[in-house]
Amino acid sequence: MKPDNKAAIGIFDSGIGGLTVVKSVMKMLPGEDIIYFGDTARVPYGIKSVETIREYAFQITDFLVKKQVKMILIACNTVAAAAESLLVDRVAKKNIPVLGVIDAGAKAALEVPSNHKRIGVIGTLATVGSGAYEKAIQEKNQDISVFSKACPLLVPIAEEGWADTDIARQTLEIYLESFQDKELDALILGCTHYPLFRQQILSVLKNPSLEIVDSADSIALKAKEVLTEKKLINTQEKGSFSCYVSDKPQRFQHLAELFLGEAVRRVEVISLPV
Amino acid sequence: MKPDNKAAIGIFDSGIGGLTVVKSVMKMLPGEDIIYFGDTARVPYGIKSVETIREYAFQITDFLVKKQVKMILIACNTVAAAAESLLVDRVAKKNIPVLGVIDAGAKAALEVPSNHKRIGVIGTLATVGSGAYEKAIQEKNQDISVFSKACPLLVPIAEEGWADTDIARQTLEIYLESFQDKELDALILGCTHYPLFRQQILSVLKNPSLEIVDSADSIALKAKEVLTEKKLINTQEKGSFSCYVSDKPQRFQHLAELFLGEAVRRVEVISLPV
Numbered sequence: 001m002k003p004d005n006k007a008a009i010g011i012f013d014s015g016i017g018g019l020t021v022v023k024s025v026m027k028m029l030p031g032e033d034i035i036y037f038g039d040t041a042r043v044p045y046g047i048k049s050v051e052t053i054r055e056y057a058f059q060i061t062d063f064l065v066k067k068q069v070k071m072i073l074i075a076c077n078t079v080a081a082a083a084e085s086l087l088v089d090r091v092a093k094k095n096i097p098v099l100g101v102i103d104a105g106a107k108a109a110l111e112v113p114s115n116h117k118r119i120g121v122i123g124t125l126a127t128v129g130s131g132a133y134e135k136a137i138q139e140k141n142q143d144i145s146v147f148s149k150a151c152p153l154l155v156p157i158a159e160e161g162w163a164d165t166d167i168a169r170q171t172l173e174i175y176l177e178s179f180q181d182k183e184l185d186a187l188i189l190g191c192t193h194y195p196l197f198r199q200q201i202l203s204v205l206k207n208p209s210l211e212i213v214d215s216a217d218s219i220a221l222k223a224k225e226v227l228t229e230k231k232l233i234n235t236q237e238k239g240s241f242s243c244y245v246s247d248k249p250q251r252f253q254h255l256a257e258l259f260l261g262e263a264v265r266r267v268e269v270i271s272l273p274v
Numbered sequence: 275m276k277p278d279n280k281a282a283i284g285i286f287d288s289g290i291g292g293l294t295v296v297k298s299v300m301k302m303l304p305g306e307d308i309i310y311f312g313d314t315a316r317v318p319y320g321i322k323s324v325e326t327i328r329e330y331a332f333q334i335t336d337f338l339v340k341k342q343v344k345m346i347l348i349a350c351n352t353v354a355a356a357a358e359s360l361l362v363d364r365v366a367k368k369n370i371p372v373l374g375v376i377d378a379g380a381k382a383a384l385e386v387p388s389n390h391k392r393i394g395v396i397g398t399l400a401t402v403g404s405g406a407y408e409k410a411i412q413e414k415n416q417d418i419s420v421f422s423k424a425c426p427l428l429v430p431i432a433e434e435g436w437a438d439t440d441i442a443r444q445t446l447e448i449y450l451e452s453f454q455d456k457e458l459d460a461l462i463l464g465c466t467h468y469p470l471f472r473q474q475i476l477s478v479l480k481n482p483s484l485e486i487v488d489s490a491d492s493i494a495l496k497a498k499e500v501l502t503e504k505k506l507i508n509t510q511e512k513g514s515f516s517c518y519v520s521d522k523p524q525r526f527q528h529l530a531e532l533f534l535g536e537a538v539r540r541v542e543v544i545s546l547p548v
Binding site: 040041042043044047048049052152153155156157159160162166167170171174247248 | 314315316317318321322323326426427429430431433434436440441444445448521522
């Protein structure tokens with residue numbers, strides 16, 4: 001099938017956090033139609049095994065391919081860590097590019113002017129445990145030291161709407177303590193929820209030259225590059241947004257507002273595999 | 275099938291928290307063989323829809339029935355809230371009693387000497403949102419006022435091993451604030467993780483006459499009553515413990531120790547439905 005510039009971009013996440021990627025794509029590629037899938041029946045992925053995460057990612061990718069998307073963005077760090085190259089292979093024959101937040105975030109961090117050649121990464125247990133950011137960074141530049149730390153409490157704190165509280169600050173002080181003497185050039189927010197903590201992180205780390213790398217912005221920028229190169233940009237003024245979830249948690253509408261900055265009006269519930 | 279006193283007790287939870295029930299059963303019924311199922315591939319249930327929770331509960335119940343258990347304990351408050359009576363009906367023909375933590379916890383709270391006829395309940399969003407404890411209490415005594423509060427951050431804090439920290443204390447101060455002027459007679463810990471916060475809760479609530487009702491102890495006591503009445507107590511000296519999970523999270527062994535107070539050596543991974 002020849003790709004069509006009118007086709008939508010498929011974006012997926014284990015839950016709702018990937019809406020930060022949707023927000024960045026809407027800002028950088030306003031004409032694109034977006035189909036979002038959030039696996040709210042099976043969230044969170046961060047505590048599951050690699051095999052289970054891969055199986056779920058295959059099901060969602062197949063769903064998006066059936067929706068005839070022209071590109072797939074893996075908005076979930078946990079999935080990107082466990083399955084990015086497998087998903088690229090799975091849809092390669094269909095000529096659909098697959099981009100993941102980890103590769104995009106790693107590249108963006110390497111573009112930060114580097115004094116100390118030191119990059120920090122924070123993420124879920126699964127993302128950090130996989131070593132995927134270290135691998136992605138050191139494949140491109142072996143001289144960089146990577147320091148990473150799993151921060152499992154940050155997602156539930158963000159979802160409680162407590163990102164600006166003193167509880168969040170104390171939690172960050174514990175999680176980020178090992179970074180204080182590392183003179184990091186960049187810190188990658190390796191989870192789609194973490195941009196909500198940007199100000200608190202900068203204040204806790206007290207490092208004026210530190211650059212925060214938000215993988216949501218990084219992947220949206222990369223998507224724009226790839227679509228431009230392939231002449232697949234949708235030039236309409238404003239694209240549509242279709243939102244699918246595998247289960248409708250009570251808090252979906254509320255949380256969507258927290259992440260997207262506006263309400264998601266229509267959400268369709270579907271069961272996987274389709 | 276005639277029930278056999280040598281048959282095991284089936285206990286299940288959405289994840290690992292139900293091991294607090296296992297611990298109570300081991301203490302009160304030391305001769306019983308126990309088969310535990312933790313749905314670690316799909317944990318947490320607390321943010322899922324009632325329909326999804328019921329479907330998962332049916333699958334697990336069917337698994338335990340195939341294992342020929344003589345009794346089933348729903349160690350998950352979220353499942354008990356969403357599906358207790360449905361599960362009772364599902365296995366009624368097989369003559370297998372099903373007990374849930376909510377009914378057991380509500381009965382135990384009503385046995386606390388009552389000065390103010392006020393009971394508090396804390397639990398997950400799904401448990402509190404279901405109103406199941408209120409319903410179970412007020413069906414038995416309409417004069418009791420029930421005050422409830424969802425505490426979604428407590429499970430991740432417990433699983434981080436931070437139940438004794440200042441962060442846990444501040445979180446409890448926020449969650450329990452509305453209880454401070456209520457002169458509660460009893461507070462039901464409506465989630466299997468919450469016994470880990472017992473001391474902090476007592477210290478935050480500053481109510482010397484408050485009784486904490488731990489639903490794990492309540493359901494174990496109820497199980498002993500039912501088995502005694504049906505002459506189904508296993509009189510061997512020490513029962514066996516078989517542990518099944520639907521996915522093996524990296525932290526399972528570590529967390530099992532946190533809940534059970536001892537290591538779980540052998541864990542079998544199975545996929546549902548079987």
